[in-house]
Amino acid sequence: xxxxxxxxxxxxxxxxxxxxxxxxxxxxxxxxxxxxxxxxxxxxxxxxxxxxxxxxxxxxxxxxxxxxxxxxxxxxxxxxxxxxxxxxxxxxxxxxxxxxxxxxxxxxxxxxxxxxxxxxxxxxxxxxxxxxxxxxxxxxxxxxxxxxxxxxxxxxxxxxxxxxxxxxxxxxxxxxxxxxxxxxxxxxxxxxxxxxxxxxxxxxxxxxxxxxxxxxxxxxxxxxxxxxxxxxxxxxxxxxxxxxxxxxxxxxxxxxxxxxxxxxxxxxxxxxxxxxxxxxxxxxxxxxxxxxxxxxxxxxxxxxxxxxxxxxxxxxxxxxxxxxxx
Amino acid sequence: xxxxxxxxxxxxxxxxxxxxxxxxxxxxxxxxxxxxxxxxxxxxxxxxxxxxxxxxxxxxxxxxxxxxxxxxxxxxxxxxxxxxxxxxxxxxxxxxxxxxxxxxxxxxxxxxxxxxxxxxxxxxxxxxxxxxxxxxxxxxxxxxxxxxxxxxxxxxxxxxxxxxxxxxxxxxxxxxxxxxxxxxxxxxxxxxxxxxxxxxxxxxxxxxxxxxxxxxxxxxxxxxxxxxxxxxxxxxxxxxxxxxxxxxxxxxxxxxxxxxxxxxxxxxxxxxxxxx
Numbered sequence: 001x002x003x004x005x006x007x008x009x010x011x012x013x014x015x016x017x018x019x020x021x022x023x024x025x026x027x028x029x030x031x032x033x034x035x036x037x038x039x040x041x042x043x044x045x046x047x048x049x050x051x052x053x054x055x056x057x058x059x060x061x062x063x064x065x066x067x068x069x070x071x072x073x074x075x076x077x078x079x080x081x082x083x084x085x086x087x088x089x090x091x092x093x094x095x096x097x098x099x100x101x102x103x104x105x106x107x108x109x110x111x112x113x114x115x116x117x118x119x120x121x122x123x124x125x126x127x128x129x130x131x132x133x134x135x136x137x138x139x140x141x142x143x144x145x146x147x148x149x150x151x152x153x154x155x156x157x158x159x160x161x162x163x164x165x166x167x168x169x170x171x172x173x174x175x176x177x178x179x180x181x182x183x184x185x186x187x188x189x190x191x192x193x194x195x196x197x198x199x200x201x202x203x204x205x206x207x208x209x210x211x212x213x214x215x216x217x218x219x220x221x222x223x224x225x226x227x228x229x230x231x232x233x234x235x236x237x238x239x240x241x242x243x244x245x246x247x248x249x250x251x252x253x254x255x256x257x258x259x260x261x262x263x264x265x266x267x268x269x270x271x272x273x274x275x276x277x278x279x280x281x282x283x284x285x286x287x288x289x290x291x292x293x294x295x296x297x298x299x300x301x302x303x304x305x306x307x308x309x310x311x312x313x314x315x316x317x318x319x320x321x322x323x324x325x326x
Numbered sequence: 327x328x329x330x331x332x333x334x335x336x337x338x339x340x341x342x343x344x345x346x347x348x349x350x351x352x353x354x355x356x357x358x359x360x361x362x363x364x365x366x367x368x369x370x371x372x373x374x375x376x377x378x379x380x381x382x383x384x385x386x387x388x389x390x391x392x393x394x395x396x397x398x399x400x401x402x403x404x405x406x407x408x409x410x411x412x413x414x415x416x417x418x419x420x421x422x423x424x425x426x427x428x429x430x431x432x433x434x435x436x437x438x439x440x441x442x443x444x445x446x447x448x449x450x451x452x453x454x455x456x457x458x459x460x461x462x463x464x465x466x467x468x469x470x471x472x473x474x475x476x477x478x479x480x481x482x483x484x485x486x487x488x489x490x491x492x493x494x495x496x497x498x499x500x501x502x503x504x505x506x507x508x509x510x511x512x513x514x515x516x517x518x519x520x521x522x523x524x525x526x527x528x529x530x531x532x533x534x535x536x537x538x539x540x541x542x543x544x545x546x547x548x549x550x551x552x553x554x555x556x557x558x559x560x561x562x563x564x565x566x567x568x569x570x571x572x573x574x575x576x577x578x579x580x581x582x583x584x585x586x587x588x589x590x591x592x593x594x595x596x597x598x599x600x601x602x
Contacts, residue, residue: 027501034410035427038471042430045445052448107347126594127352135529135586137557141564141579142358188354219333221340241436248438250532251561275440279535302438310436314429
């Protein structure tokens with residue numbers, strides 16, 4: 001190392017070389033490698049998933065994503081795995097979460113921007129930020145010990161008793177660990193992320209619009225209705241990003257979803273998500289011959305779903321922001 | 327006038343509805359904090375000093391030590407890279423690489439953390455043949471990076487443009503302008519980012535599942551050996567059927583909540599907006 005230092009030293013004090021170095025730009029020389037490293041890291045990650053998932057694709061083809069079987073056997077020939085139930089669980093619970101986050105985050109944004117005094121507003125924003133940052137395992141322990149029993153007793157059982165002719169409510173809530181519990185917990189967890197985006201957008205609406213609507217003699221409700229139409233794209237991208245968060249959440253979900261291979265529309269039946277499947281099965285996947293590649297294939301699916309959702313959400317948000325600035 | 331009354335009625339109903347929904351949205355936080363205190367505090371008070379001992383003695387000392395080691399190590403790995411990347415994204419916001427970097431950082435912010443854990447396992451744990459503190463810290467560093475980088479970039483962007491002009495006007499090279507003048511000006515914002523990133527990784531569980539390994543019966547001795555962490559311990563204890571383990575989990579949750587609040591609240595009070 002001292003050799004390199006002395007070398008650099010002599011470079012900097014040699015006049016001609018100094019000029020050349022300046023043309024290369026020492027700043028870029030220092031920062032660009034870090035940037036390239038991060039890009040490579042990301043590509044490497046994608047590569048690792050693809051490479052390790054390959055045996056699963058070779059053995060089972062794309063059927064690994066579309067079949068709902070999970071046969072772990074001591075004999076390698078009898079092993080067969082399909083990820084359909086986990087993919088379904090991931091999408092289903094995230095959909096429930098977004099359905100819950102939608103009304104709450106919109107109401108929160110309107111309430112914070114339009115109706116509360118400044119001090120209260122700050123408190124509400126801090127609360128929302130805290131919810132966004134709270135360690136997910138704390139949501140998990142609360143979900144498993146408090147939320148699930150509560151939902152089972154006061155929501156699932158009554159709904160099942162009285163409305164079980166509706167397919168959504170037709171499965172008996174035996175333990176309470178279910179798509180529904182996971183969806184509600186995820187809804188609570190991702191609402192702050194959607195809220196932050198929608199609130200910012202709602203705040204960015206040019207004041208002249210508010211004035212114009214008020215001058216027409218509208219009530220606040222009518223004005224809000226019009227203004228919400230204006231930020232529709234931002235609401236949409238906020239929800240997409242919230243969906244992305246819900247898709248990737250692991251430990252909190254795996255503590256409340258019941259971890260059962262199940263493919264059902266019934267809200268109250270237990271299930272699996274891709275991330276909870278990885279969390280649960282990865283540890284013992286090494287015992288079996290063909291399980292590991294399948295889990296990597298699940299990871300790859302999660303990777304790609306996450307990538308598409310986030311890129312789409314970010315793109316929509318950016319496009320909307322650019323339109324508003326002009 | 328009935329039309330007016332109807333409109334007024336709708337208005338009242340609307341305000342009522344959004345108030346109730348907002349309340350429903352923030353209520354869980356208070357309920358969570360309250361339940362963690364109610365269930366965790368008696369456990370800690372009852373155990374007293376033992377709670378800082380090993381799991382065998384009825385404490386979570388090694389896990390707390392492990393969390394601090396992991397946060398420290400991951401900062402050591404992640405911070406330099408994150409700062410450089412953030413500074414690059416600030417300096418070239420309109421270049422192709424600069425734009426791509428910003429997008430990549432946003433994607434990494436939202437990225438499923440379990441995937442990072444599995445990645446770290448396949449490139450570090452499997453070749454090394456053992457779980458290790460280093461593997462856990464590497465996974466956490468990947469999660470820490472985007473937070474710090476985004477905050478760094480935002481903090482630098484807040485500096486008035488005249489400072490840039492003045493520094494370049496003195497004939498300083500770009501590297502000197504950035505590192506000697508602009509970075510020190512933005513250090514408060516950057517520090518905020520560092521702390522937010524640390525608070526975030528201190529509470530992460532999923533990236534540690536297959537990397538850190540867990541060590542609760544003795545204190546960690548080497549970064550090449552398994553190490554425990556508070557969130558990881560909670561995850562294990564919650565899944566156990568024993569009631570005593572659940573009590574321990576609540577106690578550990580309170581410790582984790584306190585660590586989070588201790589970092590988060592001062593940071594949050596000292597600035598206006600936080601992105602998580």
